[in-house]
Amino acid sequence: MTQACYTCRRRHIQCDRSAVPCAKCQKAGLQCLDKRPVRWVQGVAIRGGMRGRSFENSLVSSSPVGKIDICSTPANNLQSPTPTQHHAKLPTSLGELSPLLQRHDAIIPVRPALPSVPVAIGDAALAGLNSTARYYLDYYNDRICELFIVYDSQTNPFRNLIPLALSDTVLLDALLGLAARHRANFDHPFSTSTTQDMPAFAEPHHEALRFKHRAIQGLAQALNGQKGYRDATVATVFLLVFLDLLESGCDQWNYHLEGAKSLLALIPIEDPGRTVQRLRQFITKQIHLIEALGATFVRPHLLSQSNSIEQNIGLLEDVVEESFLGCPEYILTSLQFLSIQRDIMAHGDATDQAPISDVMSVLNGVKEFDCYFWASTLPQHSAMHNVDDLAKLARTYQLGAVLYGQRVLDALQNTRTQQDSVVSALVSLVDTFKDGSTLLKCILWPITVAGLECQEHSQRDLLIRILETFWIGTHCLNVMNAAKILKAHWAKIDENKSVATNWIFEIGRSSHDWLLI
Numbered sequence: 388m389t390q391a392c393y394t395c396r397r398r399h400i401q402c403d404r405s406a407v408p409c410a411k412c413q414k415a416g417l418q419c420l421d422k423r424p425v426r427w428v429q430g431v432a433i434r435g436g437m438r439g440r441s442f443e444n445s446l447v448s449s450s451p452v453g454k455i456d457i458c459s460t461p462a463n464n465l466q467s468p469t470p471t472q473h474h475a476k477l478p479t480s481l482g483e484l485s486p487l488l489q490r491h492d493a494i495i496p497v498r499p500a501l502p503s504v505p506v507a508i509g510d511a512a513l514a515g516l517n518s519t520a521r522y523y524l525d526y527y528n529d530r531i532c533e534l535f536i537v538y539d540s541q542t543n544p545f546r547n548l549i550p551l552a553l554s555d556t557v558l559l560d561a562l563l564g565l566a567a568r569h570r571a572n573f574d575h576p577f578s579t580s581t582t583q584d585m586p587a588f589a590e591p592h593h594e595a596l597r598f599k600h601r602a603i604q605g606l607a608q609a610l611n612g613q614k615g616y617r618d619a620t621v622a623t624v625f626l627l628v629f630l631d632l633l634e635s636g637c638d639q640w641n642y643h644l645e646g647a648k649s650l651l652a653l654i655p656i657e658d659p660g661r662t663v664q665r666l667r668q669f670i671t672k673q674i675h676l677i678e679a680l681g682a683t684f685v686r687p688h689l690l691s692q693s694n695s696i697e698q699n700i701g702l703l704e705d706v707v708e709e710s711f712l713g714c715p716e717y718i719l720t721s722l723q724f725l726s727i728q729r730d731i732m733a734h735g736d737a738t739d740q741a742p743i744s745d746v747m748s749v750l751n752g753v754k755e756f757d758c759y760f761w762a763s764t765l766p767q768h769s770a771m772h773n774v775d776d777l778a779k780l781a782r783t784y785q786l787g788a789v790l791y792g793q794r795v796l797d798a799l800q801n802t803r804t805q806q807d808s809v810v811s812a813l814v815s816l817v818d819t820f821k822d823g824s825t826l827l828k829c830i831l832w833p834i835t836v837a838g839l840e841c842q843e844h845s846q847r848d849l850l851i852r853i854l855e856t857f858w859i860g861t862h863c864l865n866v867m868n869a870a871k872i873l874k875a876h877w878a879k880i881d882e883n884k885s886v887a888t889n890w891i892f893e894i895g896r897s898s899h900d901w902l903l904i
Contacts, residue, residue, distance in 0.1 A: 393420040513553070519594065520563060524549070527566040534569070534861060535629055537713040537780075537829060538771045544669040544709055548622055551666075555619035557605035561626040564598030567591050568633045572862040577855045579870045599630065618663055621650045625670050628677060628902075636865020637899035641681070641689055647674055648691070665709075673711050677904065679719040679726070680712075680832050683791060683891070685900040687730035706766055707777060712829045712904060714784045715761050721753050722788050725795045729891050732798055743799050750792040758782045771825075779816060780826050786813040787833035790840050794891045806840060813837045814846045821856045828861050831869060835903045838873040839890045847877055869903045 394412050395402035403410050408419030516524065532546045533539035552559040571591035602623060609620050624647040631640040651671060682690050707713045724741075731740050762777035786809055793804050814837050820827040834857070838850045854870045876890065894901070 394418065520559075523563040523566040523570075523594070526570060527562055531566055531569060534828065535711055537707040537710050537826065540708045542708060544666060547666065548626075551619050551622065555617075555623075557602055557609060558619045558623045558626070560598045560602035560605060561623045561630070564595055564602055565626055565630050565633065567595035567598055568630060569862055571595050572633060572864060575862070575864075577858045578867060579851065579874050602627070618666060621647055621670060622666065624650060625673070632863045632865050632902060632904075634864055636863070636868055636902045640677075640902045641685065641900055644674060644677055644681070645691060669709055672709070676711055676714060676719055677902065679723040680714070680904045681902045682726040683722060683832075684835075684894050684903055687733040689900055705761070707772070712832075713777065713780050713826070715756070715758075715781050717756060717761075718753060718781070718784050718788050721749050722791065724749050725788075725792050729795050729798070733892060740799075743796070746792075746796050746799060750789070750796055753785060753788045753792055756781075756785055758785055776824070776826055779819065780829055783813065783816055783830045783833035786816065787836040790836050791891060794889055798889055798891070807842070810837055810840045810846070814841060814849060817853060818849060821853045827853075827857055831857065831866060832904045835869050835873065838869075839876060839894065847873070865901070865903060868901070872901065872903075
């Protein structure tokens with residue numbers, strides 16, 4: 388036993404850690420537990436004003452999301468869930484949530500008041516939602532909207548999807564599925580084991596599966612119909628990319644990304660109005676970001692190059708309040724160029740290869756990029772806008788792009804450049820984000836690149852601790868998978884120290900196509 392058992396900690400006595408069960412528990416005739424057990428009680432809370440209270444299953448038959456039964460079906464039998472007679476319904480708002488969110492030793496904090504569900508929706512639009520849908524809509528508004536954006540604000544594009552979703556059942560199912568999956572992930576402990584199966588906790592897990600199933604079914608019907616493609620359809624596919632980040636970050640996101648790119652190209656060119664135009668610009672921008680960073684960790688030529696996307700990118704300015712990660716556009720386009728060169732080398736297409744001088748020029752441009760100037764010239768749409776923090780954020784991507792670009796250049800020149808100083812600078816910079824910074828959620832890609840390059844065991848241990856903090860703040864399962872990838876990579880290079888491998892090729896040849904952002 389490596390640490391004191393939960394039973395001894397609960398009794399406030401010193402555990403001897405001799406074995407399982409420990410000697411003191413055995414002597415006292417108590418069950419020796421390694422962690423706090425789950426406690427099932429009558430009602431929704433153990434103590435306080437909510438003790439013994441339950442929420443009735445108040446459903447509205449006209450609900451766009453239909454009836455959602457909270458069932459007690461075991462996690463290994465999801466094919467045909469059997470509803471129970473007494474449904475333990477979730478509360479209808481996050482204000483009623485705080486007594487319910489204590490599971491194991493984790494507590495989900497209730498944040499200060501954030502922007503409310505857009506007032507333009509009105510009570511009439513919400514009247515058709517059942518209590519479960521209202522709960523997850525509130526959850527999406529409070530937690531998901533701030534998770535996938537650099538700074539939350541009243542102009543948050545994810546929040547602006549809510550009115551559109553209330554008029555489109557498919558988009559609404561995708562939105563609610565995103566919220567339900569995030570809620571389900573709160574029950575997972577952080578683990579870097581490659582063999583441990585993540586437990587599936589019944590209520591939110593079942594709901595997430597149902598919402599996702601219905602969203603994909605509705606999406607298939609919309610794509611096979613004759614009604615044409617709407618902005619809500621594109622937004623649905625777009626949200627499925629983020630759902631994959633919460634589920635694993637591998638193997639599905641690229642299909643959704645390619646689908647969203649294709650649909651954007653098929654939407655008729657017309658004057659859609661300011662709100663819809665901003666939504667299209669936001670989705671276009673984030674597709675470009677995901678494509679540029681995602682291409683670095685996947686098989687060569689997995690992602691297509693979309694001309695329509697490329698043509699529109701130059702028209703869009705960097706606005707961090709409307710950005711998923713806040714990576715400067717210059718660095719994104721540089722990474723995209725470098726990834727294309729890597730793909731050409733991987734396929735041996737020497738005739739299409741850019742001259743080494745061009746690769747060196749792009750790499751030097753990344754090295755000379757002025758992060759503080761970039762941050763200081765951004766439009767300020769939020770009171771949270773902090774130039775120093777944004778400059779640090781940009782710097783993490785700059786250093787990550789330098790590491791990646793140098794390995795592309797090394798492959799072209801058949802050399803192996805030592806980058807210990809760059810790695811140390813990046814690890815040290817990443818470490819400054821781990822203590823309460825809201826921007827930690829934006830830097831999984833630089834953390835992963837630093838991990839793939841670092842050789843020092845102390846740096847590796849630090850990065851795993853940072854990833855655990857990242858997990859606590861985001862609960863995206865791709866974070867846990869990033870930790871597993873790094874540990875497997877380190878074990879491989881430590882075992883074959885005499886073999887110098889270039890990770891820019893190796894990670895793309897792994898068993899999955901990863902989106903580690």
